[in-house]
Amino acid sequence: xxxxxxxLEEAYRAWxxxxxxxxxxxxxxxxxxxxxxxxxxxxxxxRELDYLEDVGFPGQPPFTRGIYPNMYRGKLWTIRLxxxxxxxxxxxxxxxxxxxxxxxxxxxxxxxxxxxxxDPDCFPGIEAEVGKEGVPLxxxxxxxxxxxxxxxxxxxVALVVTPMAAPAITTCYLNLxxxxxxxxxxxxxxxxxxxxxxxxxxxxxxxxxxxxxxxLTCDLIEYTICRREVPRWNPVNFTTYNYREGGITxxxxxALGLAAAVAHIEELLRRGWKVDDxxxxxxxxxxxxxxxxxxxxxxxxxxxxxxxxxxxxYRPENPRxxxxxxxxxxxxxxxxAQQPLVNVIRTTVQALEAMLGGCQSLHTxxxxxxxxxxxxxxxxxxxxxxxxxxxxxxxxxxxxxxAGSYYVEYLTARLEEMIWDYFERIEAQGGIIRxxxxxxIHGEMAEAFHKRRRDQESGREKVVGVNCFVQEEEExxxxxxxxxxxxxxxxxxxRRLRKERDNALVERLKDELRRVCERGENVLPVVYQLxxxxxxxxxxxxxxxxxxxxxxxxxxx
Amino acid sequence: MAGNPAGEGEVRGERPVRVLLFKPGLDGHWRxxxxxxxxxxxxGMEVIFLGHKPLEAAVETAIQExxxxxxxxxxxxxxxxxxxxxxxxxxxxxxxEDFLLLVGxxxxxxxxxxxRELGADGVFGPGTDTRDIVSFIRKKVR
Numbered sequence: 001x002x003x004x005x006x007x008l009e010e011a012y013r014a015w016x017x018x019x020x021x022x023x024x025x026x027x028x029x030x031x032x033x034x035x036x037x038x039x040x041x042x043x044x045x046x047r048e049l050d051y052l053e054d055v056g057f058p059g060q061p062p063f064t065r066g067i068y069p070n071m072y073r074g075k076l077w078t079i080r081l082x083x084x085x086x087x088x089x090x091x092x093x094x095x096x097x098x099x100x101x102x103x104x105x106x107x108x109x110x111x112x113x114x115x116x117x118x119d120p121d122c123f124p125g126i127e128a129e130v131g132k133e134g135v136p137l138x139x140x141x142x143x144x145x146x147x148x149x150x151x152x153x154x155x156x157v158a159l160v161v162t163p164m165a166a167p168a169i170t171t172c173y174l175n176l177x178x179x180x181x182x183x184x185x186x187x188x189x190x191x192x193x194x195x196x197x198x199x200x201x202x203x204x205x206x207x208x209x210x211x212x213x214x215x216l217t218c219d220l221i222e223y224t225i226c227r228r229e230v231p232r233w234n235p236v237n238f239t240t241y242n243y244r245e246g247g248i249t250x251x252x253x254x255a256l257g258l259a260a261a262v263a264h265i266e267e268l269l270r271r272g273w274k275v276d277d278x279x280x281x282x283x284x285x286x287x288x289x290x291x292x293x294x295x296x297x298x299x300x301x302x303x304x305x306x307x308x309x310x311x312x313x314y315r316p317e318n319p320r321x322x323x324x325x326x327x328x329x330x331x332x333x334x335x336x337a338q339q340p341l342v343n344v345i346r347t348t349v350q351a352l353e354a355m356l357g358g359c360q361s362l363h364t365x366x367x368x369x370x371x372x373x374x375x376x377x378x379x380x381x382x383x384x385x386x387x388x389x390x391x392x393x394x395x396x397x398x399x400x401x402x403a404g405s406y407y408v409e410y411l412t413a414r415l416e417e418m419i420w421d422y423f424e425r426i427e428a429q430g431g432i433i434r435x436x437x438x439x440x441i442h443g444e445m446a447e448a449f450h451k452r453r454r455d456q457e458s459g460r461e462k463v464v465g466v467n468c469f470v471q472e473e474e475e476x477x478x479x480x481x482x483x484x485x486x487x488x489x490x491x492x493x494x495r496r497l498r499k500e501r502d503n504a505l506v507e508r509l510k511d512e513l514r515r516v517c518e519r520g521e522n523v524l525p526v527v528y529q530l531x532x533x534x535x536x537x538x539x540x541x542x543x544x545x546x547x548x549x550x551x552x553x554x555x556x557x
Numbered sequence: 558m559a560g561n562p563a564g565e566g567e568v569r570g571e572r573p574v575r576v577l578l579f580k581p582g583l584d585g586h587w588r589x590x591x592x593x594x595x596x597x598x599x600x601g602m603e604v605i606f607l608g609h610k611p612l613e614a615a616v617e618t619a620i621q622e623x624x625x626x627x628x629x630x631x632x633x634x635x636x637x638x639x640x641x642x643x644x645x646x647x648x649x650x651x652x653x654e655d656f657l658l659l660v661g662x663x664x665x666x667x668x669x670x671x672x673r674e675l676g677a678d679g680v681f682g683p684g685t686d687t688r689d690i691v692s693f694i695r696k697k698v699r
Binding site for chain 1: 587594642687
């Protein structure tokens with residue numbers, strides 16, 4: 001398409017005059033992040049962009065259009081459903097169901113005790129939480145039951161836990177993979193181990209400070225990647241999804257993710273590693289939220305910014321280091337308990353955003369997730385949602401099909417500027433770790449959430465079934481229920497393990513871990529031995545708590 | 558603790574309504590209860606927010622601070638267990654009748670009745686408008 005900008009400007013001005021006679025429904029339209037939206041975008045809105053510099057080709061810098069030249073024509077995104085509940089055996093059965101129905105990667109939703117690395121007998125009454133929000137994996141025994149009979153030699157597993165549990169749960173998995181003889185260089189998987197999730201998005205219980213959580217995550221990166229123990233592992237997922245769920249905008253979401261990545265890069269450089277030793281294995285986990293075009297532009301801007309950040313500051317030699325690899329989860333906070341089937345539609349639209357945005361892996365929410373953990377039926381429908389989009393719409397045939405849309409290119413450029421500005425604001429706070437320890441970022445999150453609440457309660461932000469199109473008499477389906485015996489079963493599993501294992505060896509290794517923590521050395525080698533010897537996640541993390549103390553998040557009303 | 562300027566907003570006799578909010582168990586989903594806390598403060602109530610707190614300690618604070626309302630929020634699926642344990646703890650202290658008891662969070666609609674039977678005075682599930690919580694408290698606390 002050709003454009004003579006001078007002629008176009010004249011024609012545009014004339015059109016605007018004509019158009020002014022048509023009245024709008026609202027005085028102002030904005031995106032979710034508050035960017036004012038005009039009624040129409042034309043080549044005038046993208047004239048500052050240089051195609052090769054700003055957009056380019058997929059697989060080439062700045063990667064706006066995607067990290068691989070042929071994207072989904074080659075490798076499709078991974079269908080990866082975040083899943084877990086009850087006991088490891090029940091979760092194993094759910095994972096096998098998902099595999100039969102076409103899932104292509106696993107993701108372990110762990111219960112609160114597991115993610116925080118606490119034992120189910122750590123205080124009275126706490127067994128009520130066993131298996132409720134995810135699968136209980138308190139030791140290598142739980143992990144063994146979870147992955148029993150699954151093709152982990154060729155399918156990747158994501159272990160979704162805080163840095164408190166990350167070294168222990170990862171080494172449970174490594175020990176088991178080593179036992180069955182899967183070569184380390186073939187083993188694929190992810191540990192979430194995200195400091196920001198664990199100190200801002202999901203408030204921790206009994207966790208060490210963000211600074212020490214950063215240390216634990218960097219230990220994992222150092223062990224798996226820098227020391228090449230597990231070269232294809234993703235030792236961290238900067239899970240901006242979880243921050244976004246707290247009510248912040250897409251701009252804040254990506255800026256926080258970049259700031260988190262910078263903190264890890266700086267820490268590993270401080271330890272004496274080179275950026276090329278690890279940066280190619282850093283990965284992200286983003287949200288797919290309500291605003292269709294803004295979300296797609298967000299993925300494009302994030303890829304471009306990652307490339308820019310590395311180019312300007314770190315200059316790695318490995319071209320793959322510049323790839324912004326990301327998993328997407330459709331927005332749980334956009335789902336409603338009212339008229340739950342409507343959630344299928346929300347999730348479908350959000351999944352399409354992720355595909356048009358070039359994700360590497362995708363979780364689609366089940367429609368019952370605003371009420372309970374998903375039923376077999378609901379989770380199967382969530383898998384089908386991805387399959388219908390993949391097989392029936394043509395979306396996987398072409399790379400970055402919305403490039404060249406005046407609006408999408410304008411939004412991509414605008415978001416890029418706004419994200420970088422917010423990223424610089426975080427840096428002005430002293431970086432992400434300082435911003436977490438001072439509570440600055442908690443304040444930002446609180447403001448964002450209260451604004452969202454006010455917008456929803458005033459009806460400014462429409463939510464179908466909640467503040468508009470409400471049904472007075474709704475029929476409620478019976479909800480999925482967690483096995484009430486899970487607490488008893490897991491306490492028994494742990495009791496048996498403690499009886500059978502070599503307790504003197506566990507104590508000796510715990511003493512060694514204590515010394516390692518005091519000296520500030522990498523915890524992974526001894527934690528690997530501890531999990532092999534049958535130490536629980538809670539016993540291992542108690543050593544961190546003892547040596548470094550427990551952190552109180554700076555949150556108030 | 559957050560309060561409201563003297564003489565403004567919600568006044569019960571000489572003092573504003575006092576509300577204690579906390580998260581029993583390990584559930585790290587705090588946004589909902591923080592939103593409720595802010596809404597109650599904006600409505601002129603005094604809110605003590607404890608974050609994560611064991612039941613016994615929270616009940617002790619409620620008694621010491623002489624609050625009118627205790628509210629918990631559970632998104633972990635353990636709402637029935639924590640509500641039951643909270644009521645038991647209050648009964649053990651002989652203090653059940655001293656407080657209006659509110660339970661919020663993400664749980665099935667069919668559990669609302671069960672929560673009331675366990676002893677919750679008010680139950681607020683997903684999609685609740687915080688103004689409904691404010692008016693519920695105003696109606697019940699005199």
